[in-house]
Amino acid sequence: MNTRTTEEVASTIRAAVQAAVWAPSVHNTQPWSFAVDGEELALRADSDRKLRLSDAMGREMLISCGAALMNIRLTLRALGWEPQVRVLPDPDRPALLATVRMGEAVTADEHTRMLHAEIERRRTHRAGFTELPVPDRLVEALVSQAGAEGVRLTPVRSEAAVRVLAALTCAAQDVQAQDRLFTLEMISWAQPPDSSRKEGVPARGYPREPRPTHPHFAQRDYAHGHPWGSDTDQFNATSTGTVAVLTTSADTREDWITAGQALQRVLLHASAYDVHAAFHTQALETFHLREFLRQELLSGEHPQTIMRLGYTSDDSEGVRRPVTDVLQERRPN
Known part of the structure; x- marks a missing residue:
């Protein structure tokens, strides 16, 4: 049976949200919000950030949020927990895109650690590339x-x-x-x-x-x-x-x-x-x-x-909203 402290759960979930905000999104709109209730992390679409004209159906918004969900999954695994994910868990709450819980303890493999290490390093490029071909x-x-x-x-x-x-x-x-x-x-x-x-x-x-x-x-x-x-x-x-x-x-x-x-x-x-x-x-x-x-x-x-x-020599820095702007935490009574 897994044993984990309240502090360990809170730290892990916060790290997952910190990673999630570094996901790519259309025009860097960052169209997501998160809520924590105990050991459950909810990923929600922020419809106020949806592009009403170019993304009327919300397709690009949900692709962006899906990228954030991948970052959450990788972070939980990198920190030693198997993510338990439910996608679109409640038909009556369309903005609720996924819930994630910390499952069994696991040991992250080398590939997971490699991907996790790139979360804040990855950048979108907006120009041509060098002549060096991708193998x-x-x-x-x-x-x-x-x-x-x-x-x-x-x-x-x-x-x-x-x-x-x-x-x-x-x-x-x-x-x-x-x-x-x-x-x-x-x-x-x-x-x-x-x-x-x-x-x-x-x-x-x-x-x-x-x-x-x-x-x-x-x-x-x-x-x-x-x-x-x-x-x-x-x-x-x-x-x-x-x-x-x-x-x-x-x-x-x-x-x-x-x-x-x-x-x-x-x-x-x-x-x-x-x-x-x-x-x-x-x-x-x-x-x-x-x-x-x-x-x-x-x-x-x-x-x-x-x-x-x-390939490019572009090393521009990314910008992201702080976790405090996107995370709602339910405090115990």
């Missing part, structure tokens, strides 16, 4: 990481298919840029230089003068006419890198949460080998383009994330 052996390992969560990661090997993905990304970006309300929603999550906000995309998180890759995958215009951005790495980083698509066989809320867990597992494994990811989900925010990709390029699988993988 095929590592790409296949990333495919296996997604598969372990029941999700498919498909490296796009066909040059024609890469051109299609690039063209649809640029088309979606151009259409979205013409929509004033859509643009206002996006730039509300853009930080000016020297901002003290602990959310959104900081000005140092993208290049000041991005150079196009070949083929070109359009980036979000967070600066929106301002001379913001970083000069780091942008002049030598023009490679597209390895393009990959994360897909699921179905497209339910549970699938989105599962996709987020798989995505984070892939990203952490990649980070351990100094590989970064750049995301291009513009086309997936447009119903007809997403359906086109599903039917014409992905054999009926539902695309959840389009990414490029590669």
Whole structure:
């Protein structure tokens, strides 16, 4: 029978939440909150942070929260406890995405410890990559990481298919840029230089003068006419890198949460080998383009994330809200 003190439980759960907030999220909205009741940690979607226009169904919000759930699972295992997870445990409470409890005592394996060590180190990249290719052996390992969560990661090997993905990304970006309300929603999550906000995309998180890759995958215009951005790495980083698509066989809320867990597992494994990811989900925010990709390029699988993988010298710091902003703890009577 497991024996653990109240202090050990509280410390472990707090460490899990501290890790969870470092998950990637669309525009770094960090659309999650957590509640602790005894030994149970609840992960909730924060609908106030959902993108009403570009993510009306909440798909990207749930993928983001799924990535946070993976960080919780890894942290509990790294600290010696098997996580007991229930996804969408209460149909009457749709914002409650998962509950996690500390199960049996376990000894973390080397791979778990490796992934856990990358949680705060992993960064999203928003430019091209160096010409150094990602080794095929590592790409296949990333495919296996997604598969372990029941999700498919498909490296796009066909040059024609890469051109299609690039063209649809640029088309979606151009259409979205013409929509004033859509643009206002996006730039509300853009930080000016020297901002003290602990959310959104900081000005140092993208290049000041991005150079196009070949083929070109359009980036979000967070600066929106301002001379913001970083000069780091942008002049030598023009490679597209390895393009990959994360897909699921179905497209339910549970699938989105599962996709987020798989995505984070892939990203952490990649980070351990100094590989970064750049995301291009513009086309997936447009119903007809997403359906086109599903039917014409992905054999009926539902695309959840389009990414490029590669090497970069970018070492920008991430920003996250403190645990006190996202955690509610029930005090014993």
